Amino acid sequence: xxxxxxxxxxxxxxxxxxxxxxxxxxxxxxxxxxxxxxxxxxxxxxxxxxxxxxxxxxxxxxxxxxxxxxxxxxxxxxxxxxxxxxxxxxxxxxxxxxxxxxxxxxxxxxx
Amino acid sequence: xxxxxxxxxxxxxxxxxxxxxxxxxxxxxxxxxxxxxxxxxxxxxxxxxxxxxxxxxxxxxxxxxxxxxxxxxxxxxxxxxxxxxxxxxxxxxxxxxxxxxxxxxxxxxxxx
Numbered sequence: 001x002x003x004x005x006x007x008x009x010x011x012x013x014x015x016x017x018x019x020x021x022x023x024x025x026x027x028x029x030x031x032x033x034x035x036x037x038x039x040x041x042x043x044x045x046x047x048x049x050x051x052x053x054x055x056x057x058x059x060x061x062x063x064x065x066x067x068x069x070x071x072x073x074x075x076x077x078x079x080x081x082x083x084x085x086x087x088x089x090x091x092x093x094x095x096x097x098x099x100x101x102x103x104x105x106x107x108x109x110x111x
Numbered sequence: 112x113x114x115x116x117x118x119x120x121x122x123x124x125x126x127x128x129x130x131x132x133x134x135x136x137x138x139x140x141x142x143x144x145x146x147x148x149x150x151x152x153x154x155x156x157x158x159x160x161x162x163x164x165x166x167x168x169x170x171x172x173x174x175x176x177x178x179x180x181x182x183x184x185x186x187x188x189x190x191x192x193x194x195x196x197x198x199x200x201x202x203x204x205x206x207x208x209x210x211x212x213x214x215x216x217x218x219x220x221x222x223x
Binding site for chain 1: 115142144146151152153154155156159161166167201203205207208209210211212213214215216217219
């Protein structure tokens, strides 16, 4: 089966840096996604990692270690609008985009 | 270019009733996946359609069924509704061999 763990809640200060961790145990791993979801809205794509290492995209970076079953999402220069849930999802198989999600991390950014 | 669109946005049904939710994928996408998201939790995979066939299915009972049409749009049907079926139902579209899935805004189903 699949098992994906991430912290339930985190709090950080505007302008700071926050790291959201995700650990996974899965068979047929074929990539890890991070999505952002504001309350009542659809998840929006943030990043995709399939090889080990760091992917940087503006204020957001994502890291993957396949041997450790570990990923993190790094958010820099936090803004109030970054308050949202962050979903870690693992893709299995090489077709079809079936995603297994963690429970999500609710991030609260305070002034 | 319209993204993924779902209808209706909100729906209230009574226990035991049946419901149909609809999804139009992003232009050009051929694969539609459905997810159930309970309040405060991550989305759970229900099933996926490609070439009008169910290709993969998550751990959901047979009360949950679906369909994909030749234009790639899809329906999710839930029979004999239970209170526990109350959730946000998300549709995601992608290319069958693509890597990125785009989500619709969801249908909020409340069962009373």
